[in-house]
Amino acid sequence: GDSVTQMEGPVTLSEEAFLTINCTYTATGYPSLFWYVQYPGEGLQLLLKATKADDKGSNKGFEATYRKETTSFHLEKGSVQVSDSAVYFCALTTDSWGKLQFGAGTQVVVTP
Amino acid sequence: SQTIHQWPATLVQPVGSPLSLECTVEGTSNPNLYWYRQAAGRGLQLLFYSIGIDQISSEVPQNLSASRPQDRQFILSSKKLLLSDSGFYLCAWSVRQGFYEQYFGPGTRLTVT
Numbered sequence: 001g002d003s004v005t006q007m008e009g010p011v012t013l014s015e016e017a018f019l020t021i022n023c024t025y026t027a028t029g030y031p032s033l034f035w036y037v038q039y040p041g042e043g044l045q046l047l048l049k050a051t052k053a054d055d056k057g058s059n060k061g062f063e064a065t066y067r068k069e070t071t072s073f074h075l076e077k078g079s080v081q082v083s084d085s086a087v088y089f090c091a092l093t094t095d096s097w098g099k100l101q102f103g104a105g106t107q108v109v110v111t112p
Numbered sequence: 113s114q115t116i117h118q119w120p121a122t123l124v125q126p127v128g129s130p131l132s133l134e135c136t137v138e139g140t141s142n143p144n145l146y147w148y149r150q151a152a153g154r155g156l157q158l159l160f161y162s163i164g165i166d167q168i169s170s171e172v173p174q175n176l177s178a179s180r181p182q183d184r185q186f187i188l189s190s191k192k193l194l195l196s197d198s199g200f201y202l203c204a205w206s207v208r209q210g211f212y213e214q215y216f217g218p219g220t221r222l223t224v225t
Contacts (some may be wrong), residue, residue, distance in 0.1 A: 098212055
């Protein structure tokens with residue numbers, strides 16, 4: 001079945017550092033890929049998405065490129081802020097009904 | 113614009129008591145609807161999804177059930193709660209059919225004591 005693997009956290013960074021969260025996937029079809037962010041005590045918010053190979057999703061300084069050859073969708077941000085502290089989930093869907101398969105989530109802690 | 117509501121925001125219930133969590137979506141028609149559970153420090157588990165009124169599929173066997181009495185209303189229920197039902201319950205919606213993103217509600221924190 002389809003699956004998503006994310007790097008384990010927590011990832012602790014200083015403000016203005018470069019952030020990378022690795023995400024790789026296994027899928028039988030051609031998935032759409034997503035990154036969601038969850039701030040403490042809140043629901044999930046869509047951060048960015050990519051629907052086909054070589055697409056780059058971007059939002060709020062975050063970027064991720066759909067790499068079919070390496071089945072990856074790594075999340076990057078060039079200069080993190082304390083407000084970026086959250087849990088980040090990589091997810092995919094190959095289902096026309098939109099069911100998502102989530103990774104386990106990566107907690108990111110940014111210190112001043 | 114579309115909004116999704118969940119209530120209650122927090123709930124503390126004793127073991128063996130019933131449960132009813134409600135989710136409503138505004139600003140869209142015929143959405144797909146989903147219930148997820150997030151146990152403490154863990155990822156999301158899809159519990160139910162619905163593609164229409166009275167069209168509900170269960171992903172994981174458990175003592176929970178779901179109903180969709182109206183197009184934009186999705187209810188999660190239990191007749192008798194277990195300790196293992198504690199968690200953060202999230203409702204989400206998406207456009208019907210297609211590889212589209214899901215939009216999540218604010219969640220309900222359930223503690224079973």
